[in-house]
Amino acid sequence: MNVIVIGAGPVGQTAALLLARWGLDVLVLDQRPARDLEGSKSICQQRDVLDLWSSLGVPEVAEEGLTWTTARTYYRDKELFSWSFDSQGPLPPFVNISQARTEQLLDAAIAREPRIEVRWDHEVTGLTQDADGVTVRCGDRVLRAPYVLACAGARAHAVRQALGVTFDGETFDDRFLICDIRADLPGWENERRFYFDPEWNPGRQVLIHPCPGGTFRIDWQVPPDFHPTKDDISEKIRQIIGEWDYELIWQSVYHFHSRIASRMRVGRVLLAGDCAHLVAPFGARGLNSGVPDAENAAWKLAFVARGWAPEELLETYHTERHAAARENLEVTAATMRFLVPGTEEQRRHRRDVLDRAAIDEVDSGRFAEPYWYVDSPLTTPERSRPFAGRPPKGATVPPAPGVILPDLPIPAGRLRDLCRDGFLILLGEMRDSGLFAQLVGKVTTAPLAVRELAEVDGTGTLAETLGAVPGEAWVVRPDAHIAAIIPHAGPESVTAAVSRCLRLS
Incomplete structure (x- = not known):
């Protein structure tokens, strides 16, 4: 092996x-x-x-998963705000x-x-x-x-x-109770609900996620000494869903690390x-x-x-x-620090933010996003394509060296379908793609594909969406991250970018 x-x-x-x-x-x-x-x-x-x-x-996984449409955030008995994910693209923004x-x-x-x-x-x-x-x-x-x-x-x-x-770090004292339940809860099936300091879990929070098959995942923050009985769990679930029938599928208590x-x-x-x-x-x-x-x-x-x-x-x-x-x-x-404040100052800050309903300051967890290898030794920087920094919540970052290539629809399927068999070189205009492949092939035998954007999408929509201009070459790594965007590119500069990405130079 x-x-x-x-x-x-x-x-x-x-x-x-x-x-x-x-x-x-x-x-x-x-x-x-x-x-x-x-x-x-x-x-x-x-x-x-x-x-x-x-x-x-x-x-x-994408086909069977559930994508909720609305995220609601509450403070005690008041809804602070709600928002929805941008669902553009050939795949959903996420699934549960x-x-x-x-x-x-x-x-x-x-x-x-x-x-x-x-x-x-x-x-x-x-x-x-x-x-x-x-x-x-x-x-x-x-x-x-x-x-x-x-x-x-x-x-x-x-x-x-x-x-x-x-394996350095910390373990948080508070525990978290998780339950999976199956229930028919009208109006809840496409909403994620986050509760700060509800009356039925004072001083702590509760998170409820819908999942496929009429199931729901509920997370309670609970005290460090909490050891639930069957009746405790039933009471906590009833405090949320009322008298609706439910089936308890799974439960667990754990610490965050x-x-x-x-x-x-x-x-x-x-x-x-x-x-x-x-x-x-x-x-x-x-x-x-x-x-x-x-x-x-x-x-x-x-x-x-x-x-x-x-x-x-x-x-x-x-x-x-x-x-x-x-x-x-x-x-x-x-x-x-916001969800489980460890000092009196942090607790005061959280109370102030929630009392003011300061939406931009409420932190219930910035959703996962790809890491951008802008400072990687494998990335060739380009002044005309600077990294714009971490985008606002729910927004995408403009393409730049180090950023993952957008997953855009193309006539043959998805742009990233072209990316994962080796290096991909996208040329912004009609060029001698064979010459590019030949010269890069002299420095590595790694799999390589050279494609013109007009060949990938003859409508020009792809080039417009990427912001690609004539004369550019885009070098894309096998994990779909952009290794280089080279203006006025020739085979030598593309070869240099590939060599850098493979630590050949």
């Missing part, structure tokens, strides 16, 4: 499918005896994650769907892939590496591969310890998902950052393993995804 993936959750499943698509043989290990399909867990999947899963032959169902759909795709083998009941107890590969021990069983991608979740203590990686691994790459081992970073769930930045970890790791592992790039490329996995994790920690830490 070429890569051992530790962990068969959604991040590990995604990584295995991506590595197999790149032509690598993958062994997936999981310590559990079998798949556990209980509970909604990570329910909210962002558009770019749905795009990636669709490209892997799993469009059902249980993690259990997502895992089932990814499992089905894995079962169709002969390059992937999954072994359950394989708890990793030791891990060592040398110049040629990595040795993984599961009790008395010894396995070996050139590379390992650890997606083993937050409790992967043995893996991090074996690598000498710390804010932690990050000191390193996400140690030699031939990469760490991804909850194994590398933990964030509070408000804003859905957990799984929605773990899946981009998997994609970033997979194309780089494949390019190194297949001889298309030097091993130095792997270090940029740590550079890029550690920066992404730090940003997610920053955003969610600000949210938690």
